Amino acid sequence: MNSNSINVLGYSGNNSQFVVKTLNANLRISENSKYPELEGPNPYEYILAGFAGCINALGQQVANEQGITLRSLQIEITGNLNEPKKGKSRPGFNNIEITLKPAAATSLETLQEWLKEVQRRSPVYDNLVNNTPVDVTLFKEYSYN
Structure with a gap:
């Protein structure tokens, strides 16, 4: 199986907004409360927006392959966040609803067959419904120039 690496680089300094550099864009991520003048989507909104974007792109591609003419596609995604109490539950979404x-x-x-194929081929869907190993490396000190 071939794999492609996708890399992003994020940085914040001196209590400024977190900026993520991607291949084609810089994304600003906000907490939506601490610095109102730096408002932007929060990390959870970016996850859901990325999920919607993946569904849209694959939905259009699969529809074309299956000979379905999509005049439009509306995608609504709602993520219900846990409010974890110390040691009681895990953080993050407890479920995600897609319409x-x-x-x-x-x-x-x-359309049901189309949807099954979109789900089968979606890397974002796969990563959210299955366990994906995540490796974290910590450096004690780092200086950004």
Whole structure:
């Protein structure tokens, strides 16, 4: 199986907003409360936005491959966050709800097959529903120039 590496670099300093550099863009991530003048999406919103973007891109591609003409595709994703109490539950989403509204002149059965294929091929879906190993390395001191 071939694998491609995707790399991003994030940085914050002196209580400034967290900036993530990607191959094609700089993303600003906010806590949505601490620094209102630096507002931007929070990390949870970026996760859901990335999920929606992946579903859209794959949805369009799979529809084209299956001969389905999508006039439009609306994707609504809601993530319900845990409010962890010390030692009681894990942090993060306790569930994610996705509502897809494709505008296409085709049967419900055809759209259900389309959705199954989108789910099967989505790396974001796979990473959220399955355990993905995460390795973390800590450096004691780092100087950014």
